[in-house]
Amino acid sequence: MTRIASASLLLVFTLLLYSCQTDYASLPTYTGARQLQAVIETPAGSSHAVKYDLKTKTFINEKLAGQDKILQFLPYPGNYGFIPSTEVGANSRGLSTLVLAERIESGTVTEVIPIATLMLEKSSGDLYPVIITVPARPSERTIKATNFKSLSIEYPAVKQILQQWFVHYTHPNSIKFVGWKDEHFAEKEIQRWMKL
Known part of the structure; x- marks a missing residue:
């Protein structure tokens, strides 16, 4: 086999490999049974920030000055990711979500x-x-809250921890707490940012 033929086969194989990759950003927001979906980028308990790269359709470590970005704070308190087929802001990122569960x-x-x-x-x-x-399957939940009222009454410390973590996990004064909203507001935000 000639070098040109070998190079051509490698190029075809590479193109096929990339075309077979899942485009996580374009998955449906809801399943056929109208259940919301989340794509996990950074697992709970990790200090290494991971993000989904829209161009390569892969999960990569975020970089800071050419090095892997490692939080200089407590690790992620839940599984961080995004809601597929949503788009927020100029960078086309999906709507952020934090799944309160064991490591995913x-x-x-x-x-x-x-x-x-x-x-x-x-x-x-x-x-x-x-x-x-929280996970849709009850067996995967670490807390039993399924709405804002039960989160507020049964797990007020969870709200305080998440609020403090998000305000302090990055550079000082780069994020401010605005407030908490309920599950109905969450549904409206999801609808607001869904791609048409």
């Missing part, structure tokens, strides 16, 4: 129930909503 690996698509929205503001003045969710 990067690239996992899981069915969730929205229970709250943590409203934050970036130093740029942009609002930064984070949809707080």
Whole structure:
């Protein structure tokens, strides 16, 4: 086999490989049974920030000055990711979500129930909503809250911890707490940012 033929086969194989990759950003927001889906980027308990790269359709470590970004704070208190087929802001990122559950690996698509929205503001003045969710399957839940009222009454410390973590996990004064909203507001935010 000639070098040109070998190179051509390698190129075809590479193109086929990329075309077979799942486009997580374009998965349906809801399953056929109308269950909300979340794509996990950074697992709970990790200090390494992972993000989904829209161009390569892969999960990569975020970089800071050419090095892997490692939080200089407590690890992620839940599984951080995004709601597929949503788009927020100029960078085309999906709507952020935090799934309160045991560690779920990067690239996992899981069915969730929205229970709250943590409203934050970036130093740029942009609002930064984070949809707080729990797994749809009761056996996968670490807390029993399935709505904002039960989260507030039975787990007030969870709200305080999440609020403090999001305000302090990055550079000082880069994120401010705005407020908490309920699961109905979360559903409206999801509808608002869904791609048409």
